[in-house]
Amino acid sequence: MSDFWVFGYGSLMWNxxxxxxxxxxxxxxxxHRSLCVYSWVHRGTQERPGLVFGLDRGGACRGMAWRVSGSLREQTVNYLRARExxxxxxxxxxxxxxxxSGDTAEALTYVVDRAHPQYAGALPLDRQLEIVGDAAGQSGKNPEYVLNTASHLRDLGIKDHNVSWLAERLR
Structure with a gap:
């Protein structure tokens, strides 16, 4: 079985x-990367949802691609399905x-389902900040998630105005 790639644009970049x-x-x-998914588990609850990143239609997204051994395909895909x-x-x-490197590849990618009830759409930044501010779920506090993503984008030299704006106000 051949090696494959997994594309990360949020927590898959840093964890x-x-x-x-x-x-x-x-x-x-x-x-494009968008804070467009209401989190009912990892960074919020159904009663007090947080927000997590999704890949939403249009534009482009810079992130991290992870190369995985083909021998670990089933194990990795099962892990990602359980997580994502x-x-x-x-x-x-x-x-x-x-x-x-300039090469192209097919990568396993998780794109938001716009028909799902957790799809938040393009919320104004002020509203995103309000939702993220004190939300928390099984994987931790929502501000920590946004700040970690912002930090790793910065480390990679990736400019994302919306993520930077949120991170400045969450610090």
């Missing part, structure tokens, strides 16, 4: 949680990415 053979920055076209698909808010897809 992949699966065994990999290394990673490199990558670009995915046709979707708790409420089935994402569509598991294979998308073409351009690696920093």
């Amino acid at each position: 992949p949680g699966f065994e990999h053979q290394g990673g490199q920055p990558a670009l995915l076209r046709g979707a 698909q708790v409420t089935m808010v994402y569509l598991e897809t294979w998308r073409k990415i351009r690696l920093q």
Whole structure:
């Protein structure tokens, strides 16, 4: 079985949680990073939802691609489904990415399902800040999630105005 790639644009950039053979920055076209998913489990509850990132339609997204040994395909996909698909808010897809090396590859990617009740859409930044501010779930506090993502985007030299704006106000 051949090696494969997993594309991360939120916590998968800084906490992949699966065994990999290394990673490199990558670009995915046709979707953009957006704080557009109400989190009912990891960073909030149904009673007090948080917000997590999703890949939403249009634009492009820079993130991290992780190379995984083909021998670990089933184990890795099962892990990712358990982590990312708790409420089935994402569509598991294979998308073409351009690696920093210049090569292209197909990567396992989780894209937001706009028909799902957890899809928040494009909320104004002030509203995002209000929701994230004191939400918490099984994986921790929502502000920590946004700040960790902002920190890793900065470390990778990726500019994301909305994430930076939120991070400045959450600090």
